[in-house]
Amino acid sequence: MxxxxxxxxxxxxxxxxxxxxxxxxxxxxxxxxxxxxxxxxxxxxxxxxxxxxxxxxxxxxxxxxxxxxxxxxxxxxxxxxxxxxxxxxxxxxxxxxxxxxxxxxxxxxxxxxxxxxxxxxxxxxxxxxxxxxxxxxxxxxxxxxxxxxxxxxxxxxxxxxxxxxxxxxxxxxxxxxRPRFAVPPEVGSTIVAAFAQAVQSADTAALARLLAADAVLHSDGGGKKSAALNPIVGRDRIARFFAGVATKFPDVLAAQRTATINGLPGLLVTESDGSLQTMAFEIVGAEITAIYFVRNPDKLAHLAARLQ
Structure with missing residues (x-):
């Protein structure tokens, strides 16, 4: 052969x-x-x-x-x-x-x-x-x-x-x-939609209610887009982070829609300049335990081309 x-x-x-x-x-x-x-x-x-x-x-x-x-x-x-x-x-x-x-x-x-x-x-x-x-x-x-x-x-x-x-x-x-829990799609979509609304409203209290106490936010900008250089751990810190983003940059997260990302409940976010970002959520029960926030445009090119 x-x-x-x-x-x-x-x-x-x-x-x-x-x-x-x-x-x-x-x-x-x-x-x-x-x-x-x-x-x-x-x-x-x-x-x-x-x-x-x-x-x-x-x-x-x-x-x-x-x-x-x-x-x-x-x-x-x-x-x-x-x-x-x-x-x-x-x-x-x-x-x-x-x-x-x-x-x-x-x-x-x-x-x-x-x-x-x-x-x-x-x-x-x-x-x-x-x-x-x-x-x-x-x-x-x-x-x-x-x-x-x-x-x-x-x-x-x-x-x-x-x-x-x-x-x-x-x-x-x-x-x-490996995460051991999964939520029904309709439950995941509801929680993610509530999260998106709380972010748009910069509602720290509403965000905190959706997050587990030990939730973790991972954000990947790859040096191409601004992102936290280390994971952000804890309900209150994550809630303040997103509320701060929404307050300082109201157009950045203006256009959001729910999606399934890597099999997880998620959000597709279109920034004011047309660039794309994604969030995937791990949810246990009714609480978000992890958020995976991808902003690096190199990692989103295949999605941007597909969604045009």
Missing amino acids: TEAGSGDAPAGGPRRESEAAESFEAHRRHLVGLAYRMLGSVAEAEDAVQDTYLRWHRTDRAGVENAKAFLSRIVTRLCLDRLRSAQARRETYVGPWLPEPVLDADTLAAETASDYAADLSVGLMLALERLSPLERAAFLLHDVFDVGFSEIATLLERNEAACRQLAARARNHVRTA
Whole structure:
């Protein structure tokens, strides 16, 4: 079996190109879902999948017995390479790092019975971010995409026992860090709408009533937009923060609408200059326990283009 980039490309033509595209598209959703979970970036995931397609097009596909496994191997290796360079970049990232928000989380759901198959919550993505690249790959492939350890061992160039240990360490961390509660969509939407109204009114008391005592606000401006450089912890501090923003910059949060962001209740906010920002909310019972506020325009470009 010849993998892309390992030699001269076989002769082709329109028919071969069409066949390559058709066989690849059957697995695109799976590949994008895997790459996004690996990288936390829609743009980088799509780049990795495009690079995978280019390699697929140059591959002697007659020797490929399992296209899905073969493509998964390519995209995982590409993501591992990107993750290693991303870790260095994130050491100098300005303020908290959050994953790129997605509105259509269902389209990235894994086609497995895993508890994590449809989970793209920000809490889970942040838990994955704290894993080593190999732990992240082993956990995602096995616990989310139901890949056997013998195949993972080949992909990661480790023995099966080592891969089991990688996945087990990752699993323990994710179970500890992952939010365990979900609210019905209608409850989440009601709470988020009330939050938006309280922000617009700069009503500190109303904001405080919606927040858990130990709520945390994570804001990601990436040095491109103003944002808190550290998480803001506590009901009163978060309420004062949003009331202050609404008072000083009334146009910044003027246009808001509820949305589902990474599977969580959320807000899409259009600033007065037309730029976009998103908020995703973790809610336990009737209280907001965490807010993930993305302002970095680089992380919102894919949404801005889609919503135009």
